[in-house]
Amino acid sequence: MLTYKAFAKINWALSVLNKRNDGYHDIISLMHAIDLYDTLIFEPSSGIEIQTELPIKRVNNLIYKAIIALQQYTGIKKGIKVTLHKQIPIGAGLGGGSSDAATTLKALNELWGLNLGVNTLQEIGASIGSDVPFFFNLPLCIVEGRGDIIKPLKIEKSYTLVIVKPKFSISTKWAYEFLNLETELTTEYKKINNNIWQLYLLLYEGAYSNFHSWNDLEKSVSRKYPEIEKIKKKLLEAGALMSLLSGSGSTVFGVFNNEVDANETLKIFEGYWCKVVQTLTSY
Structure with missing residues (x-):
């Protein structure tokens, strides 16, 4: 039996x-893991068993897709029982399903005893979902x-965050399709690449008062x-730096x-799913 943590990201x-x-x-994105995580327990089994409280059909579960993808890649037909204790909310932009899939491949x-390298596991993971290779x-990665x-x-340096999820979830597929309907994408790669490296250097140096962060999906979503904008406003009024x-x-x-300030802020978000978390500095 193996127990793994599958971390979320922002x-x-x-x-x-x-x-x-x-x-x-x-x-092009700067992604950072946080100390919010799902717990996955793996045990030998004659077939594929996934135990979870989530109302997701097995064929749509990224854990199941990861198992099938690995079986197809290796030709191995061993079974596995996976027990998922879910803490990362679904449809939240925190990468929970992708992290579960990557964790399943690693476990x-x-x-x-497959002895597959990280590059091979990433390649298999990319066939399951776009965020999977990051995990x-x-x-922290670009x-x-x-x-x-x-x-x-x-x-x-670790950063203290308050994360707030409203009662609704958002489909990643919808968000990208809606962006195409709403705007022309004329981003200059070189400019964005330079900006994202500058942002990384500020993060590394701890100069968070100078942050300039962005998300091209935010405006249309x-x-x-x-x-979404109401939550942002409340966080800033409560003292968030960004x-x-x-x-x-x-x-x-x-x-x-x-x-202390972060925990105090949770009080204004009663009725929401919200937590104080830290970004990770190692793994």
């Missing part, structure tokens, strides 16, 4: 560059392409869901100077 920055011929979008690689390279080009980065939609949402996060 996006410090997310630029959508263009729509690809394969239907995905090219992006089965160990449990089944093999925690805690992510490009459709999510399959990864540049791991060092980070020594907020038009459909105006509560606030941003994570990924395609619906979670919004704010950066705070300390845990």
Whole structure:
């Protein structure tokens, strides 16, 4: 039996560059793991068993897709029982399903003695979901392409965040399709690439008072869901140094100077799913 933690992530920055011929979008993003996690327990079994309280059909479960993808890649037909204790909300822009999938590939690689390298596991993971490759390279990366080009980065400082999710969830597919309907994507790659490296250097140095973060999905998502902007405003009024939609949402996060202020802020979000978390510095 193996027990793994599958960590969530936030996006410090997310630029959508263009729509690809394969239907995905090219992006450039600065992604950072946080200390919110799902717990997955793996045990030998004669078939594929997934125990979870989630109302998701097995064929749509990314854990199941990861198991099938690994079986198909290796030709191994071993069974596995996975018990998922879910803490990362669904449809939140926190990468919970992708993290569960990456964790499943890592665990089965160990449990089944496959000895597959990280690059191979990333390649399998990319066939399951665009965010999956990131979770093999925690805690901080610049992510490009459709999510399959990864540049791991060092980070020594941890940041205190308040993360707030409204009652609704957002489909990643919808968020990208809605963006195409709402705006022309004319982002200049070189400018964005420079800006994202500057943002990383500020994070590394701890100069968070100078943050300039962005999310190309935020404006169009907020038009459909105006509560996003209301949450951002509340976080800033409560003392957040900056606030941003994570990924395609619906979670919004704010950066705070300390845990005391962050915990005090939770009081104004009664009725919401909200937590104080820390960004990871190692994994």
